Amino acid sequence: xxxxxxxxxxxxxxxxxxxxxxxxxxxxxxxxxxxxxxxxxxxxxxxxxxxxxxxxxxxxxxxxxxxxxxxxxxxxxxxxxxxxxxxxxxxxxxxxxxxxxxxxxxxxxxxxxxxxxxxxxxxxxxxxxxxxxxxxxxxxxxxxxxxxxxxxxxxxxxxxxxxx
Ligand SMILES: [Cu+2]
Numbered sequence: 286x287x288x289x290x291x292x293x294x295x296x297x298x299x300x301x302x303x304x305x306x307x308x309x310x311x312x313x314x315x316x317x318x319x320x321x322x323x324x325x326x327x328x329x330x331x332x333x334x335x336x337x338x339x340x341x342x343x344x345x346x347x348x349x350x351x352x353x354x355x356x357x358x359x360x361x362x363x364x365x366x367x368x369x370x371x372x373x374x375x376x377x378x379x380x381x382x383x384x385x386x387x388x389x390x391x392x393x394x395x396x397x398x399x400x401x402x403x404x405x406x407x408x409x410x411x412x413x414x415x416x417x418x419x420x421x422x423x424x425x426x427x428x429x430x431x432x433x434x435x436x437x438x439x440x441x442x443x444x445x446x447x448x449x
Contacts, residue, residue, distance in 0.1 A: 310351035311360060313343040314367070315403040315421075318394055321374065322420055325387060325430035326437070330380040337374035337383070344368050352401075359400035366393045384431050388418040395421060398446055410444040419443065 317340035324332035344367050349357060370390035374383045398408050398421065409422045416431040429439045 309356065309402040309404070310348045311356060311397070311401055311403050314340065314347070314394070315398070315408070317343040318390070318421065319423055321371075321387070321390075322422065322430045323428075325380070325384060326428040326433055328380065328433035330378050330383060333380065333383050334375050334378060337371050341368060341371040341375055344371060356401035359397055363393050363397050367397070380433075384416075387420070387430060388416070391418065391420045395419060395444075402448065405448050407448070408446040409442050410446070411440050412443040413440040415439055 317336065320336035321333055321340055324330075324336050344364060347360065347364075349360075352360065367390065370386040370393070373386045374390070377383050377386075395410055397403065398410075404423075406423060409425055411420050411422055411427060411429075412418075413420070413429055413431050415436065418431060420430050422428070425442055427438050427440045427442075429436055432439055
């Protein structure tokens with residue numbers, strides 16, 4: 286019993302930041318984007334389309350009243366562009382077409398990430414020199430969504446956004 290109590294105390298400091306840190310009304314967008322990215326990295330066009338549909342829902346479902354004025358403004362300026370690429374990806378079963386849209390989707394989402402809070406965790410912007418395009422990731426490991434299994438580790442982290 287005493288041991289259990291001690292370990293509980295020891296663990297609280299590790300868990301509390303993620304439990305109590307403020308999350309953003311925009312964070313479902315990033316979460317859905319990561320699912321799209323993972324599906325493309327796995328060369329799975331069907332999963333990418335489904336995930337892009339979820340992303341579109343997340344974009345259209347943002348609770349604007351829950352946003353800080355600065356985040357609200359940044360989101361409004363990019364919402365249509367983000368929705369456009371998401372919709373095209375969700376309606377396509379052609380992975381090369383999805384990857385074309387993923388290029389501008391990633392660029393616009395990175396613009397948003399620089400101006401508004403999307404996550405309590407770092408966001409890594411990765412660069413693919415073969416595609417000359419960027420993508421966003423929640424971890425530093427490179428899993429290339431533009432080439433998938435044919436070039437899984439092509440690319441490098443170009444920018445790291447750390448939450449304030
Ligand atoms: Cu299209």
